[in-house]
Amino acid sequence: MIQKRACIYPKDIQRITGRSERYGRKLLSDIKSFLDKEPHQFITVDEFSEYSGIQLDIVNKYIRD
Incomplete structure (x- = not known):
């Protein structure tokens, strides 16, 4: 099974x-504001x-590896 990244970055959204x-x-x-996350926390692909x-x-x- 190919493992993909769990979080998403601005380049992916682009x-x-x-x-x-x-x-x-x-x-x-x-999205972080909507989900009440701290600035240092990541957004997962599922959340996006x-x-x-x-x-x-x-x-x-x-999503690229």
């Missing part, structure tokens, strides 16, 4: 959405998928 990396940073910040409404299998296609 590839998924076609928007800028800066947009990805803002979106991650918005649930927040954005993009199916998990589509998100996983864009």
